[in-house]
Amino acid sequence: MDSKWATTELAWTTYPESGWEEVSGYDDSMNPIRTYQVCNVLEPNQNNWLRTDFIPRRGVLRVYVELKFSVRDCASIPNIPGSCKETFNLFYYESDGDMATASSPPWRENPYVKVDTIAPDESFSLLESGIVNTKVRSFGPLSKAGFYLAFQDLGACMSLISARVFFKKCSTTIASFAVFPETATGAEATSLVIAAGACVPNAVEVSVPLKLYCNGDGEWMVPVGSCTCMPGFEPAKKDTQCQACTPGSFKSKQGEGYCMPCPPHSLATSRAASVCPCKRGYYRADSDSPDSACTTVPSAPLNVISSVNETSVSLEWAEPRDSGGRADVVYNVVCKKCQHSGGFCVRCDDNVDVSPRRLGLAERQAAVRNLQAHTRYSFEIQAVNGVSAKSPSAPHYATVNITTNQAAPSAVPTVHLMRATASTLSLSWLPPEQPNGVILDYEIKYQERGESFSHTVTAQSSSARVEGLKAGKVYTVQVRARTVAGYGTYSNPVDFSTSLHDDPERSVQDQLPLIIGSALAGFVVIIAMVQHIKSCPLCKLSPGVKVYIDPFTYEDPNEAVHEFAREIDISCVKIEEVIGAGEFGEVCRGRLKQPGRKEVTVAIKTLKAGYTERQRRDFLAEASIMGQFDHPNVIHLEGVLTRSCPVLIVTEFMENGALDSFLRLNDGRFTVTQLVGMLRGVAAGMKYLSDMNYVHRDLAARNVLVNSNLVCKVSDFGLSRFLDDNSSDPTYTSSLGGKIPIRWTAPEAIAFRKFTSASDVWSYGIVMWEVMSFGERPYWDMSNQDVMNAVEQDYRLPPPMDCPAVLHQLMLECWVKERNARPRFAQIVSTLDKLLRNAASLKVLTSNTFPLLQRSVVVCFTSLNNSIRCIPILLDLYRVGGTLPGHQRKSLGGVQDMRQMSQTLPIRV
Incomplete structure (x- = not known):
């Protein structure tokens, strides 16, 4: 409202009629104005009221009133009583509608709300022209539909020239690629009003919430949150717009960067390209970034x-x-x-x-x-x-x-009879004079004289005993050798007779020729093998130890999975129910029935719908890894279904699930011997993997499965390397570009990404602690950063309750900082076997004296919310009551030192 611009009489309500009077006049620019005057200074006890029309609030919380007025100096008026005033009062009255009348609300301070007593900066006398004063006042918070302004004169000679009612606002603005709407100020002059922003077209939020504060003066404060141009768009017009990339350019990531020309061998023909498609005959690999050049296949070697x-x-x-x-x-x-x-x-x-x-x-x-x-x-x-x-x-x-040019072995020399009984013939022979390679085995063919049917048996050495013969019969015998080139020529047929009756009194001397002949034949075989190895360079490439092969070295993941895993027909698999969720999809229980085999219960991992080619490759990589292992303490792979939808991995079913949750459900129900038996199984599985040069990287109780017989099997191979950086799993913390389970990982693996079997041994020590504490979380509720700091300061986990001393000592050996000084898994298995044979050693529990390596104690206390918390504190600080480190003060709710802690919190060590 602004009375200055009124084109007709204002006709505001006055009381009494002899009080305020509306007068028309002109301002200095000769523009017509409407004013109200009052000058009853000669009459005492004045109480003159003037009330404006109803003013709608329109959602505003605080309004401002600008008054222009002039007041005559009481000293310039002769013969006036002492009641002359040079001030007047400003009031307001809130209402849900225009309901005021000449008598309602009553003309008194209550129900009106007084804003202020208005006094002029300067008054005027008769000898001077009228001096115009300007005053601004504000009031709030307002809550009803509107309000009236009221002016009370108590005996002044004055003129109200104009009244303007307004509010302050922050105008529409664009900041950080976000539009913030026009926003009225708050109810108080110091209030900050939050305005929610919206990204400009073609921009996306990078941090939330997106808001801007409007202060009481109608000025925007520093924005919170921001937007940025989405892929395919770049900043424009002083960062107030996001404009599309022109054809021939692209922008692959959101952010403040600008569009770039397409990389070599690629071209974007449309606007707003986030990637430039490759030209015909050129491609990008799944791992290539969008800003990399397109490439093609190599020529022939x-x-x-x-x-x-x-x-x-x-x-x-x-x-x-x-x-x-x-x-x-x-x-x-x-x-x-x-x-x-x-x-x-x-x-x-x-x-x-x-x-x-x-x-x-x-x-x-x-x-x-x-x-x-x-x-x-x-x-x-x-x-x-x-x-x-x-x-x-x-x-x-x-x-x-x-x-190829290798020939089959030559004929075996004459076969000799070393001993005959009623049902057996003990035979020996010399190897072929020209074996032409390593002899794999021998085939002995025999048949009863006069019969047309023959029988064969095989032998690994140059002697054999043929059993199941008839007493007193003549048998024709021939022998031939086999190498990788196939079978050689049979020896000349020789006839041997079985005895009529067995003679149990035959002396060792009768068997001596057989023993000597076998030894001589074996010696000749060894010489032949040595000569063959010397002449065969390829034989030196295989030491006879199976070594794990990383499937990621294969160009085509299907080749790797088909080399190491067996393809199962979809008709053999029946999914019964979903039992959990994995990194790539659901985990189900089902049945596997293959031809010629008994139906078994299996676990089935499914690849979730909408997978990318990379996710399919990583999913099948686990099967390629698992398929290389065959050990009773390593999860067994039944096979894969790569031709079905969804893609499936079928493994043996472990009835009791993950080891950590299984122990928590059965807290205190197992004996120490049973727990050590579980640990022995895990160690045996890890020894097998270590012998194959496989490094697990993510050994933890959650990745060990338990069957109905309490047999523990290592599982989840290589999944830690597949975790996406946006993963919300708090177990895996980003460190140097990858996800690492901090609480289970050796210091060198965290700091330098140095994963070895020694780092797996460190993780195994944590698994021991988990098992002996029945699934307790390692390091309790300490943050990952606190865990790293504590381990670096040589803090080690204390023994769990009722933990045998020898087991905690083995844990400490697994946690030695120098990785080469940690025990190997073969030593760990041997140690646990000795403990299981000597159960008495498991009855000696750990004492309250901590090894020097720890240099810490774990202090448990009842926090203010009555929960139990435990943190490690350096032993010296605990003894002398010294000042705690910052991260521990924070954990203790601001407690500064041990003395204050002992005074304020009930604690136990």
Whole structure:
């Protein structure tokens, strides 16, 4: 409201009629104005009221009133009583509507609310022109639909020239790519009003809540939260808009960056591109960033050289002339067995061994063995890189053809009879003079004279005993040797007779020729093997120890999973119920019935719908890892279903689930011997994995499964490396670019990402603590940062309640800072076996004296909310009552030192 702009009479309500009077006049610019005057100074006891029309509030909480007025100096008026005033009062009255009348509300201070007594800065006399005063007052908070203003004169000679009612607001503004609407100020002059913002078009929130504060003066304060341009859009017009990238440019990430030209071999033909599609014949790998150049497949390898040694082949080749613009070129060796007549070739069977592996070779050489003798083979050396799987065409390859040259072993010399009984013949023979390789076994063929049917048995050495014969009969015997090239020629047939009756009194001297002959034959076999190894360089490539192969070295994940895991037909699997959720999807219980095998209960992991190719690869990688293991304390893989939807991994079913939750459900129900038996199982599984050079990285009780017989099996292989950085799981904390389970991880693995079997031993010590405490959370409710700080200061977990001293000592050995000084899993298994044999050693419990290595005590106290909390405190601080570190003061709710803690909180050590 502004009375200055009124074009007609204001006609405000007055009381009494002899009081305020509306007068029309002109201002200094000769514009007409409407004023109210009063000057009853000669009459005492004045109480003149003037009330405006109803003023709607319109949602405003606080309003401001600007008054322009003039007041005559009482001293300039002659013969006036002492009641002359030079001030007047300002009131307001709230109402839910325009309901005021000439008599209501009553003309008194209550129900009106007084705002202030208004006094002029300057008054005027008759000799001077009228001096206009301007005063601004505010009031609030307002809550009803509107209000009236009222002016009370108590005996002044004055003129109310104009009254303007207004409110303050913060105007619409754009800050941090967010629009904040026009916002009225708060109920008090010091109030801050929150205005919620909205991102400008083509922008997204990067932090919430998105808000801006409007202060009492109508000014915006510093914004909270912000928006940023989404992919495909860049800042424009002084960061108030997000405009689309032009064709030929792109922006892959949200943020304040600007559009960039498309990388080589790519082009964006439309606006607002977040990625530039590759040109025809060029591709990006799933792991490539959108701003990387598009690349193509490599050309074929060059200069393939083969070297045949009997039934083994050494292959070498040079790198391709064109790598396709990538540095991740690897090689596949495809073996094909061909007909001698030429033309038709088929893939080699699984008996052919390619070392170090068939797929994903980083080195440019390979050795092939277990080929058939005198057979033609064709080898394709494929060059593949990170985008070969994207190309519809087959990989480029170079071909080399070879023919093996090893002959089968020569005939076995004459067979000798060492002993005969009524039902057995004990035989011996010398190895062939020309074994032509390592003899795998011997085949003994025998038949009763006069019969047409023969029988065969096999022997691993150059002696054997044929059983189940008829007494007093003559048998014809022949023997032949077998190598990788096949069977050699049978020895000449020899006839031997069984006895009529068994003679239990035969002396050792009768058996002596058999013993000497067997020993001599074995010695000859050993010499032949040594000579063969010396002449066979390929034999030196395989020490006979199975070593874990990382599936991520394979270019095609399907090749890896099919090499190490068995494909199961979908008709053999029946899902019964969902029992949990994993990183990639649901975990179900089901039944597996395969032909010729008994139906069993299994666990089935499913890959969730809408998966990316990378998620499918990582999901199947677990099966590729599990399929390489065969140990009673490692979870067994039944097989995979990669041709179904969804993709499934089938493992043995563990009835009691995860070890940590199983122990919590059965707190105190198991004896120490039973718990040590569980720990022994975990250690045995980890020894097997360690022997295969596999590092688990995420060994914890949650990743150990328990069956109905309390057998513990290590599971969840390699999942820690698949965790996404946006994972909400608090167990895994980001550290140096990856997710790490801090409470279970060795210090060197946290600091330097150095994961070894020694770091798995550290994690095993934590698992021991979890088991002996029946699933207690390691380090209780300490933050991950506090855990790292405490371990760095040589703090180690104290023994759980009723924990045998020898077990806690073994834990401390697992937690030695120098990783090379920690025990190996073989030593741990041996130690636990000794403890299980000597149960008395498990009855000695830990005392209250802590090893020097700890240098700490764990103080448990009842916090203000009556919950029990435990934190480690350095032993010296505990003894002398010293000042606590900052993170511990925070944990204790501000307690500064041990003396204050002991005075304010009930504690126990």
